[in-house]
Amino acid sequence: MNIFISSTIFDLIDLRAEIFHHLIQTGFTVRLSEIDSSDFELFPDKSAIETCLENLRRSDYVIFIIDKRYGNTVENLGYPKLSVTHLEYLEAKKNSKPILFYIRDKTYGEYKVYKSNPNGFKPNWIHEKEFGIFSLISTHGESSDKTDNNWIIPFRNSIDIKASLEKKLKIPYLKMNLARKIAEGEIPILEAQMITNIEGNDVVLKSEFTNTSEYTIFIKSFGYKDELKSKDFELLAPKERKHISQIWSLPQIGQIISSFIIVEYSTYDGITVTSEYQTNARLNAASAIIYGIDLKTRKFKIESPVEISFDN
Known part of the structure; x- marks a missing residue:
């Protein structure tokens, strides 16, 4: 089973690497753009953004990790005024990909304060130029399609995410492992x-x-x-x-x-x-x-x- 990890990169590079190694040790393959040993594919005829979107389309699961940064918007490249992570989220929904949506607890706390009083909100953790992150959280958490998995999973650190992944991906992993064992004659x-x-x-x-x-x-x-x-x-x-x-x-x-x-x-x-x-x-x-x-x-x-x- 192939998993795509979506988040801002430079501020979360250590966390992304830790989650990557945890998943491959569990038996998954992972698409991560900044790690050469991952299953991330390069397409010479596509832009960097389109390459990311194509890797997402070819994945079985998408993990979103949301912290204090929304990321730069890419409207100057012909896309809507959204960050790359936000574009990847919409692409995952468009392709009906199973999603696991993790949010730093401090970010989620400020989102709830902002949502209850947007006019009087004074940020403490998130910079004002990153308020687009609230739109991404709202897009996921307030989905009108009741069949969607719109769960929000707060985390404090990488340990929380790894513990959650072991529970959330247990059945997909077992099914994948069963298919492999049958194919390789291990049953x-x-x-x-x-x-x-x-x-x-x-x-x-x-x-x-x-x-x-x-x-x-x-x-x-x-x-x-x-x-x-x-x-x-x-x-x-x-x-x-x-x-x-x-x-x-x-x-x-x-x-x-x-x-x-x-x-x-x-x-x-x-x-x-x-x-x-x-x-x-x-x-x-x-x-x-x-x-x-x-x-x-x-x-x-x-x-x-x-x-x-x-x-x-």
Whole structure:
């Protein structure tokens, strides 16, 4: 997941760098114009402002950090009389980007005083030439679209922002990490096979599941769909197998016998995998059993990491 950080730069350069390193250590990629190692892209055919806007468009999330500076307006470059940060905010809204909007607590306090008494307001923290910042805050906080995320998150220092980001981006991070693990084969997947034979007038359907990964998994549910019951975690170590069997009366030639099996298990880091399999078997004209097991659905769910306690 790619994140764009928007703020004035020179007064917040240390804070921006700290947030950048925190996010990349968490697993995100970040677009930050002043750090060469970031994912910020350069476009030789675009101006500096258009380059920033294009990087924002290519990002999944936008973080705004508002302090005491609004920034210079850029109307002399053919844009509205707004700062670059304000332009980036409008572009994020135009492109329906998820936004996290952080404001220094002192700035937010003065905004609320200004809003309640604009004519009698005397600034203490914000310089008069930076009053455009109140317009940006108002644009975000007073959105008339109730479906918008117009939360304002005050902060005192970078520690506050990092703590908030860990909470606000937890689910997007987990989803991103899950997608990566699936793509790179890090999620343990059971290998299913079926072994069937005839015993007298019965057919024995034996379905076997092997943990082919390098990780132990924690089985939560295992059984035929109509008889499924949850149970305490059961460990299945790498290369270990678990099987389930059914006995059917010998079918007529060409008749198909079938059943559904549910296997649900968790990984150590809290990813739950629920798979549904269908078994099929039929007797052919040569009195031989033709059989197979097919995966019908496989679903992934992000849950809390597995907790294990041991008795003495």
